[in-house]
Structures are given as C-alpha cells and as structure tokens.
Amino acid sequence: MKLLPINAINPSSYNPRVADPQRLNLIELSLRKLGFLLPLYADANGEILSGHQRHYVATRMGVEKVPVDFTKPLDLAERKAVNIAFNRGTNDLSPDDLPKTLTEALERSEVHELAEALPDLDIHSPDFYPCLTAEELPIQPLLSANTGRWVQYARNISKTLKGKGVVMPLVIDPDGKVINGIGRLQMLAESNAPTVKAVRISHAQAALADAMLNLLSMDFDIHNRYSDLLRYNSFRRSRRTRNELGRGFVFAVIGSKPSHTLDLSNPDHLKRWKAVHGSTVLDFGAGHLTETQILQQAGIDCNPFEPYHITKGEEIDKAASLEIVKSFLQGVRSGKRFSSIFISSVLNSVPFEGDRRHIVTLTAALADEKTRLFAVASSIQQTGWRNLNGAAPLNKSDASQITFMLDYEPGIGLGDISKLPKIQKYHTVPEFRELFLTQWQEVKVNIAVENVQAICRNPRPLDPVALKDAIAFEFDLPYPDGSSMGLVNKALEAYSTRLGVVL
Structure with a gap:
C-alpha cells in the first residue's frame, strides 16, 4: 500500500x-x-x-x-x-x-x-x-x-x-x-x-x-455498462455437460421423470419421442451440441443454432460458431419444415427481456400450423433463486456460490463473477407465458422439476418489422474480441426467401 x-x-x-x-x-x-x-x-x-x-x-x-x-x-x-x-x-x-x-x-x-x-x-x-x-x-x-x-x-x-x-x-x-x-x-x-x-x-x-x-x-448499472459482456458470457459453460437430452427435449414425452430415463437407442423410446416431436427439428441455442448429436445419431434431422459455441476451455470459438449459424441459415433458406422447435435451458442465460423476445420472434417465424415449440428455463422455484433471497444453502456447492441479485428486471441474478460474469434469469409462469404469447396463439406453461416449461402452437401472423429487428439483433451479436457476428444481410436474405417477403 x-x-x-x-x-x-x-x-x-x-x-x-x-x-x-x-x-x-x-x-x-x-x-x-x-x-x-x-x-x-x-x-x-x-x-x-x-x-x-x-x-x-x-x-x-x-x-x-x-x-x-x-x-x-x-x-x-x-x-x-x-x-x-x-x-x-x-x-x-x-x-x-x-x-x-x-x-x-x-x-x-x-x-x-x-x-x-x-x-x-x-x-x-x-x-x-x-x-x-x-x-x-x-x-x-x-x-x-x-x-x-x-x-x-x-x-x-x-x-x-x-x-x-x-x-x-x-x-x-x-x-x-x-x-x-x-x-x-x-x-x-x-x-x-x-x-x-x-x-x-x-x-x-x-x-x-x-x-x-x-x-x-x-x-x-451493469446492465448498461456491461451489456455486450453479459451477452457473450451467456454461453453454456464447459462444466454444464450432459450425456442425455436436456429437459426441453423430453418433458413432453416423459413428464417429470429424470431425463436419463429416456434412451433414444431404445426403439420403443425413439418411437414415443418421434410421435410427439416428429423427425425434423430445430435446436435453438444448442450449446455444446450434445442434444443435436444425440438426436442426429438416433436418425433425427436436428438442425442446431448456436452463436457462442465453445470447443475447449471457456473460450468462445467464433469460427466454429459462425459455421453453425451459416448452416442454420442454409436450412432456413431452403424452406425446411420443422416439426418441433426446442429452446432448452437457453432463456435463463439471455440477459435482457428484449433479447429473449427476439429469440421468440426468430423461432416463431420458422413455424407453421403443425409446428410445436418446446421451451424450458429456470423458474423462481429453483434453489439458486431461493438462495439469492436468503434461503440457507442446501449443500457445500450452494454455499460456495458467488451470485447476487440485480434489480434491472425481476428474477435476475449475476454469477461467475470471478472471471466470466453471467446472468441467470429466473422466470415466473405468467411472464414465461406472456413472452411466448407475443408470437404464439396457444401457449401452455407450467412448472416442473423447478423449471418453467412451455408448449406453443399456432404461430401468430408474421410481423415483418419485429422479425427484421430480431434478425438485426441476433445476427450481429457481439464477441469478446470486439467484433460482431456480421451475418445480418445473409439472415435477412434467408428469412425473406423462406417466407416469401422482403425484409
């Protein structure tokens, strides 16, 4: 000193x-x-x-x-x-x-x-x-x-x-x-x-x-001063790995049973899964591509979208991420129909309500009258939110967490502050329902296994202005090196071709 x-x-x-x-x-x-x-x-x-x-x-x-x-x-x-x-x-x-x-x-x-x-x-x-x-x-x-x-x-x-x-x-x-x-x-x-x-x-x-x-x-004022950092730090951490499908991919098939009880290598399980979800699906916010690969190995045509993919450690691989996004846009442009769209454990890491609305807009634009969207995210019943509100930690891991509450919108906590600060959004049933009702006519929401989960049917008529705004945001997301995705024009062209409109 x-x-x-x-x-x-x-x-x-x-x-x-x-x-x-x-x-x-x-x-x-x-x-x-x-x-x-x-x-x-x-x-x-x-x-x-x-x-x-x-x-x-x-x-x-x-x-x-x-x-x-x-x-x-x-x-x-x-x-x-x-x-x-x-x-x-x-x-x-x-x-x-x-x-x-x-x-x-x-x-x-x-x-x-x-x-x-x-x-x-x-x-x-x-x-x-x-x-x-x-x-x-x-x-x-x-x-x-x-x-x-x-x-x-x-x-x-x-x-x-x-x-x-x-x-x-x-x-x-x-x-x-x-x-x-x-x-x-x-x-x-x-x-x-x-x-x-x-x-x-x-x-x-x-x-x-x-x-x-x-x-x-x-x-x-972290939500303004650190807005870009909070966006690119939303990537799924390497420690968040799994060997089975996440909750968003299974809850409509097995209810509240543990995810590992569904095994797509079992012909009966695969038949049940396909009866609910079909055989051509979109994994929006695919993280490590675990679910994408499990589904592809089971013969499902699974198309991933992931802007912040990591290949080693906790560093975003921008080149690999851009390849995933470009492949996604090829599928969009081709007019490929999706029987199911999954947004699984994604929206709880998206730091701002406006950003989450853009995701709902982008995915709804890819749906038709037969498509269903399945979403799962953290709810206010999760242990993490209870700890933020003063509940005693249940275990040593909880006790070692460094997460604190922010008040720029309800249900927000900030964690991983030692190196890569990351937002966690904990949802209520009403706000999760309201989020999806902006683009879907039928939305069923409930809480299970401490998560909020939604099934959406019948997308609303296309709102070109909202879609164009969503594309301008999502396909120009920031990266830690100060660059951005830079794929707005390619995305506008892909969505315009698919939908038969000029965006």
Whole structure:
C-alpha cells in the first residue's frame, strides 16, 4: 500500500456504479469524519478497480494524496470481473442486498447525527489515512470476538478477491468487533492464516463507519455498462455437460421423470419421442451440441443454432460458431419444415427481456400450423433463486456460490463473477407465458422439476418489422474480441426467401 498523488491513478471507463449527488455528499461526509479506512485499489497500470467515487470526491475536496494498493497485472476481462467483485466485496453484503434496500437502511441509520459527534479530519494530516496504520493482529482473538456473525456470501466474495491477490484490511472497534470485513476474517480463518491486518477505530467512529462502509452503495448499472459482456458470457459453460437430452427435449414425452430415463437407442423410446416431436427439428441455442448429436445419431434431422459455441476451455470459438449459424441459415433458406422447435435451458442465460423476445420472434417465424415449440428455463422455484433471497444453502456447492441479485428486471441474478460474469434469469409462469404469447396463439406453461416449461402452437401472423429487428439483433451479436457476428444481410436474405417477403 502506498500514499500517492491523487492523479497517479485513473478511473476505469467501465465501472458499473452510477453515482448520484446525494450519495456522493455522503462519501464526502465519510471522508471528512473517518478518512480513508480502506485504500483505493488499482491494477498494475494504475486503473482504478475499487474506489472510483472516493477518488472523485477526494479530488473535489482538494485532497492531494490517496492510499493505493495495487493488484497483479490483469487482462480486461479479469479487470471487469474484479471490478464487480470489489463492488460487492467492500461492503459486508448478502446476495439479496440491492442499492435500493441499502439506501433505505442507510436513511434509517441517522448518519448525519452520528457524524455530528465526530470532528472533521485535516485532509493533509496522517489522521486522514488510518488504513496506512493497519495493525497485524493475531486472528484468534478476533474470531472469538465475532463468533456467530459469519456471512458465507461475504466470505465467498473475499475468497474471489484473494484469488486476484487482494486481501483488504478489516475495520474493527476497540473490542475487536469487525465493523467491515467479516467475510475476509472468515476466509482468512479457513485458510489457517495466523494473523490479519486491521484498522482499529473508536466506538464513536464505529457507529458511523458501520453505516458508511456497509450501507452506502451506488446504483449498479451493469446492465448498461456491461451489456455486450453479459451477452457473450451467456454461453453454456464447459462444466454444464450432459450425456442425455436436456429437459426441453423430453418433458413432453416423459413428464417429470429424470431425463436419463429416456434412451433414444431404445426403439420403443425413439418411437414415443418421434410421435410427439416428429423427425425434423430445430435446436435453438444448442450449446455444446450434445442434444443435436444425440438426436442426429438416433436418425433425427436436428438442425442446431448456436452463436457462442465453445470447443475447449471457456473460450468462445467464433469460427466454429459462425459455421453453425451459416448452416442454420442454409436450412432456413431452403424452406425446411420443422416439426418441433426446442429452446432448452437457453432463456435463463439471455440477459435482457428484449433479447429473449427476439429469440421468440426468430423461432416463431420458422413455424407453421403443425409446428410445436418446446421451451424450458429456470423458474423462481429453483434453489439458486431461493438462495439469492436468503434461503440457507442446501449443500457445500450452494454455499460456495458467488451470485447476487440485480434489480434491472425481476428474477435476475449475476454469477461467475470471478472471471466470466453471467446472468441467470429466473422466470415466473405468467411472464414465461406472456413472452411466448407475443408470437404464439396457444401457449401452455407450467412448472416442473423447478423449471418453467412451455408448449406453443399456432404461430401468430408474421410481423415483418419485429422479425427484421430480431434478425438485426441476433445476427450481429457481439464477441469478446470486439467484433460482431456480421451475418445480418445473409439472415435477412434467408428469412425473406423462406417466407416469401422482403425484409
């Protein structure tokens, strides 16, 4: 940690926090009364990862130097992910804490009355930088002083930051009670650390610091600042592999029975499946192509669409993805009729309602009066959503998750924040039904096996404007290298030829 000129570091252009004047004034109040209890954090090149608003407010206050701790070198994707982790890790939060609820709690904490009891600090004195005098303390007495206060989610965030080489100091009162950093203390204890760095403050300071460090939080604008990243990070992870058909491909045949109970190598099972789904189908959002290949091996003419296909690790293979999309467009152009269209475990990873509506529009345009569409996605009954809302984790895997709630639309959680932040959308039955009713006349929706599932019949009359908009979106999706799909014209031509219209 170093005390550096304030202009030695620079804000990042992608910080997802949105400041407002009222909360910036509270940051100034915090700095005037408490100083820098925690340092700013920047990458090796001086790009701020945590502390944008404090840096901004300190600049307008006339502060000349700021305490800075540097991370190891990080690429852009890592910096964005760490930025998100910092935005959760500097507060002792739960996964269901939102800026709105934190602000309401802050308003109830009477911070101005608490601040009046404290003198202003001289911004040019050492007292303005208490984090620079953090003590290395034995960990055991702190564990005893904080028994029963553990927050598993805060611990998980702290572990993520530690993986990037960042361990922020604790802020404690004279009795050793942690004011900020309970997750860091838990994480260090679990790693058998003998000591921990801590900034010790008075009881009078602790009351104000508790509110300022844990409740003062800016609005999270990730859905605008990181929109492209959330789109291309929607790809199906390599760990999400299966050896059988997913729920969307089987629920209409076997109901709530486990997917593996349907085996298409069994002639009777295959006959039952084909009686429901036919023999020429579309797998929209095919992921690893597992279902596509299972169906093709069973003699089903299965046509995949997947814009974000991975062939190794967790890196999108753009070339392979484009080949899949081009092959799909050839099928569209040919006029091939689909007896069934599947959207299986796809819509829960699509980050925005408008994007999901585009998918429904594109698939409905490929249907006729005999086609049926089968869709499955995560519902609000899933364990992941219950955990986000404060339910106790059911197992060790659940307890280790780092997912938190966002409020730009209902049922949204953000996970995988250590490297590849990904949205999870948890649906209700009414909103899933409404989504498909935009393009289908008959929609049946229910919940089974914690998923919401739909069967759609009779597509509505073609809406050329909506279809053209959907094509312009889906066939120009962004990629991590800054490029886009670039197949809009080819898609317009394919759909126009198939439908006999000019789009």
